[in-house]
Amino acid sequence: DAKTTQPNSMESNEEEPVHLPCNHSTISGTDYIHWYRQLPSQGPEYVIHGLTSNVNNRMASLAIAEDRKSSTLILHRATLRDAAVYYCILSSNAGNMLTFGGGTRLMVKP
Amino acid sequence: EAGVAQSPRYKIIEKRQSVAFWCNPISGHATLYWYQQILGQGPKLLIQFQNNGVVDDSQLPKDRFSAERLKGVDSTLKIQPAKLEDSAVYLCASSLGPGESSYEQYFGPGTRLTVT
Numbered sequence: 001d002a003k004t005t006q007p008n009s010m011e012s013n014e015e016e017p018v019h020l021p022c023n024h025s026t027i028s029g030t031d032y033i034h035w036y037r038q039l040p041s042q043g044p045e046y047v048i049h050g051l052t053s054n055v056n057n058r059m060a061s062l063a064i065a066e067d068r069k070s071s072t073l074i075l076h077r078a079t080l081r082d083a084a085v086y087y088c089i090l091s092s093n094a095g096n097m098l099t100f101g102g103g104t105r106l107m108v109k110p
Numbered sequence: 111e112a113g114v115a116q117s118p119r120y121k122i123i124e125k126r127q128s129v130a131f132w133c134n135p136i137s138g139h140a141t142l143y144w145y146q147q148i149l150g151q152g153p154k155l156l157i158q159f160q161n162n163g164v165v166d167d168s169q170l171p172k173d174r175f176s177a178e179r180l181k182g183v184d185s186t187l188k189i190q191p192a193k194l195e196d197s198a199v200y201l202c203a204s205s206l207g208p209g210e211s212s213y214e215q216y217f218g219p220g221t222r223l224t225v226t
Contacts, residue, residue, distance in 0.1 A: 032213065043114075043201050043217030044153065087152055091213075097143075097166060098215065100152030 004088045009105040012078045020073040020104055022088030027068050032091050034098065035062065035073045037084040044087065044100075047073065083108045112136065114218035116202050122224045128190040131221045135183070135204030141165075143215065144177055144187050145201040153201055159185065160207070192225045199223070 005023040012018040024033070035047040048055055048062045050071075055062040061074040075082055087103040115134040123129050135142050140161050145153035156175065158165040161182035170177065174193070179185040189196055199220040205213070 034213065036215075043203070043220050044215075045217065046214040049213050085152075097155055097158060098153075099155070100145075103152055 004090060004101055006086075006088050006101065006104045008102065009107065011107045011109060012075075012082075014080060014108055014110050015077050018075040018078045018082070018106065018108075020075075020086050020088075020106065021070065022072070023070045024088070024090055025069045027090055028092065030092055033062065033064060033068075033071050034089045034091060035060070036087045036089065036098070036100075037082075038087070038103070039081075039084045047086070078106075078108045080108050080110060082106065114202055114204055114216050116200075116218035116221055118221055119219065120222050120224075122226065123192055125194055125225050126191040128188065129192055129223060130186055130188045131200050131202075131223075133185045133187070133202030133218060135185070135202070136216055138206070139204035139216070140182070140207035141205045142179055142185050143203040143205075144185070145203065145217075147199045147201055147220070149198070156187070189223075192223075194225050197223055197225045 032049055032051050034049040036044040037047050038044045048057055048060050050062045063072045085103040085105050087100050089098050117132050142159045144156045146156050147153040156170045157167040157177045159179040162179050175189055177187045199222050201217055201220045203215040203217045205215045
């Protein structure tokens, strides 16, 4: 599976937008980009996924670079509840097995 | 809808003992996964079932770990005998099945295992 690179941690202020970057320079043409997050003492939670075009849902937006070698998860207004570890994951369309990396720990300050 | 259920939530055992974890996926979900999450790391996939068949178990330590999914619904993960390095949270997840609709995995709360 292609690898992803994320910053270990990021800080944000409450009610401000947050941009979480992910590099995946070895992505293949059929790899989907998934984002999950894990709140303290809980299992991971699906956030969003995409292939080539930018995606929006009620939780977040996913901006995918034109060459697909990087992507950014955008939380439009961070709340204290958004403090979590955010994982950027690639998976091929041959299956939906997820290989989690270390993720980015997002801290939200009031 | 009800989420993925797991039990027990916590378990403490001594090394060389046996332990079993149970998972009940979301109703109608054909695919079931078991992950191991060691403290400070991301989850690692141990085994994936499609209905009652194994899709991938390449990262399951088969000398001590076993898993089954009888009748394609509930699943059990067993460790026998346990080692200190098995201390981790064991997560169960489920998804609808193959294809685009299956890309969202729903995770249970996990079972925290401590081996002393």
